[in-house]
Amino acid sequence: MRRVGNAAMAGVTAVALWTGAWLLRSGAETHPPPQPSAAQAHAGRGAGRPAAPDAPALPPSPPDRIRIPAIRVDAPLTGLGLTPSGSLDVPPAARENLAGWYEAGTTPGETGTAIVAGHVDNADGPAVFYRLGALRKGAAIEVDRRDGTVAVFTVHAVEVHGARNFPDEKVYGASARPELRVITCGGGYSRTTGYQGNVVVFAHLTDTR
Template sequence: MPESVVRRRPAERARRRGRLPAPPPVRGRRPLPLGLIAVLLVFVGLFAVGAGVGAATGFDLGDLFKGPDKPPPRAFPVLEPSRPQRLVIPAIKVEAPLLTVGLAKDGSVAVPPLDRHNEAGWFEEGPTPGQFGPALIVGHADTRTGPSVFHRLHELRPGQKIEVVRADDETAVFEVNSVEHFGKEKLPIKRVYGDYSRPSLRLVTCGGTWLGGGKGYSDNVIVFASLVGTKEV
């Protein structure tokens, strides 16, 4: 059959285009239309300016962003949902407002606009920081005009603290577990989106080698952190 008329499944098309699958909604939230679940997760504009999240293969959409049937025992803090408002990372001198980002019209995940590149974006289809599961915050590493909010994200080290100020006047305090670099073809999708063993946080930006304006950087930089406490604002 000619290549032009071969029909490929959405997952196959995703792999060929070098994008990530959109994570399924958190249990208890309004489900996304099936068409959106099947489309691809890509942080709009970041490939061109330096904080792009790359591709992955071998993923199973049904396993992503799925909460547990029964939450594990609470041997650690767990917070009720509350919209995050500000991100504070003392070790790298970050104190930034948090925008709410969701899915753009094309099914991609939106990011802070370039004129607000010193702000980070919380993905509202995932958990709020402090709930069970991986809350996702994305940000630019740089733009054509210079460094951005997550320019020094790669400098974080295990044991350092990340604070997220929430609308309920509580601050969720996370401890960095690891800071890891992944090539755009090797992002561990299930580990990033599917860990519901406890409340956790993922900070995502770019790193590695600059490949040019059409491709961005070669790698993704992901901070894995776990909730260890709270404090009042």
């Protein structure tokens, strides 16, 4: 199974989750998507990352749906592969309530770092992860898996990172416990170049149903 390199993933997520064209057309550029405050970032080195997982790891199983009740997300998931250039693909922008997961990597709930990505907006308006930057520590993320289980993750950090200095190892690096990253565009908005980086949610497995 081919896995995308960390650098390639960082480059794609930093530029390919839409550019905010609707902000310009609608005159709403003064009301961009919410961004996380410094209080929602990791508290320090090793913060929120105990050696053992809070819930036992699950066997691999593809995910079908993601729910984030605190920001009213309830969306199907599609598998994301690689583009011909070897970069991570993204969900179709026209389907605003669709998110994707990197299907050549860790499945949500198994040991390692699973990746979910979705657009912040499309040409018509807000998309699935428009309010991702408003998420706070302690919020729940539920992932329906094809084996009938629901993997429940708890958010331990929400951060925003610029595209030029994106911390690919921190976001995509291996984990000894089941973790989840949820990613969309963010980091400020420019009328000429679009969004300047990414909002990244860091979560770990805390329950299974």
